[in-house]
Amino acid sequence: MYLYNEILDENVFGHTKKVVLFREAIERVRSSKASGLLHILDIGCGSGYAVTRFLAKGQDKILGVDMFPPNIEYANSKFSDDNLTFSCIDARELLLDKKEFDVIVLADILEHLSSPQDILDTAMDLLAPNGRVVITVPNGKGPFEIESAISKAPWLGPALIRVTDLIVSFLDKYIVKKAWTSYANRTPKDLPYNIDNGHVQFFAKSEIIDIIKKSGLEIDTMRNLSFLSGPFTNYFFAPSKRFCKWNTDVADVLPHWLASAWYFECYKVKDRA
Template sequence: MTTTITYEYDRIADRKRLDFISNALQRKAQPAARVLDVGCGNGVISRHLGKLGFNVLGIDVSEATIARARALNTQPNVRFDVISAEKLVAQGDCFDAIICSEVLEHLQDPSSLLKVLYQSLKQDGVLIVTVPNGSGPRELFVTRPVLAMREKNSWPWRMVVSVKKALGYTGTTVQSAADNLDHVQFFNKSDLENLSTQNKFRIVRFGKANFIEDVFPFSFVAKKVRALQWLDCKIADALPYRFTGGFFSVWEKAN
């Protein structure tokens, strides 16, 4: 009897990312494998993988996100903790697979975390990394301009804040209730490959996210029309990597 797995994500692009992660794990790891979800946020990915039979530990340094993750969790094979990856290494914990989804772009020094994850991953394990494309449509036309406006505290920024408040935008996402979700790193495909090599990994598989769905005014329409989200993801698959909104990748230890 086939079990139907439900999604907590509504957006097609988010589901596409989750499917990439799930498929990569199922190709490489046994059903009861130990999986570490680093920077798990509200635990959406952890809970989804738990439904697939994996034993998942979701960690985050944000107490607010872990509190939210625990409140939503009903699975005995999934647990959450407010702890850093460094402390797990110190405890000697080791995992069959590690998820690092939409995390590296928030870190001033991504290599510091990757060195820790290398130690936490079994020799034949798999690390799954997803990041926005720093040269993709969303980062070029939304993220970078917004960060620049905020830094200058210009009138366009104050207007953006007013509009967001009027629309009920809180700054958090379905994935994370953390206070600060700023992007401080902007990776292109070559950057990601170099980062993996510098930290003794190799990327064995790449995937693409969406195309222009996240860019206003397309985002305003697409979020209401799922068929447009689906089409946007298909367009991203057909275009060169530089046009995708985000990268999905599977890493293995190089030595």
């Protein structure tokens, strides 16, 4: 079920900004297609809840693939229809059918892979002429990864999480009543999450650019997604729409090294030759 005319509220991670940037890239590709119909692939689509179901419109064909079975089971039960499908396969299997896609989405997936170069090479091989690969990835040295590392530090991490929980519980009960409770209730309780598939890559800007270019892709656009994010920022500020908007807006004027995550829009080098 497409939800192109809807979108989730922004969060501290810039997830809604990410979807908007993906849509803008998709429309740029659409403008070069005579039929206007696009084939879109979302590699590592998860449950389809946050990104996949918001991307396509009209008669676009979109396929989400993910290797975690509960994700695909959830996506198929909630969102699939004739034009929006989900499959629990390795994206490399699509090469056997000589598939091509006009837009390929890699949303927050490369940091989870032991060999991110392989999936970028696969995306390159699956990309149709004049198509786009759109990528989001955390800044491996940015605020998000720093907060995450602190939250996992022995003794300090659990202590800070406990203090944060106490402060938020007090605020939710006495100051901004039920703000955090209401926010938590927006996310479906049955939404699957692969807790065993954490980050194994912590890219510097030069590193992620290098592996993108090694695959035969060239970067057309790079953008910052958000400034502050991570478990503590999310816990304190998730209910605040004003903070979330400021957090994504200010990221646009910050140097790349200060962003929590980056967006890349890429094309085949030979398309511009």
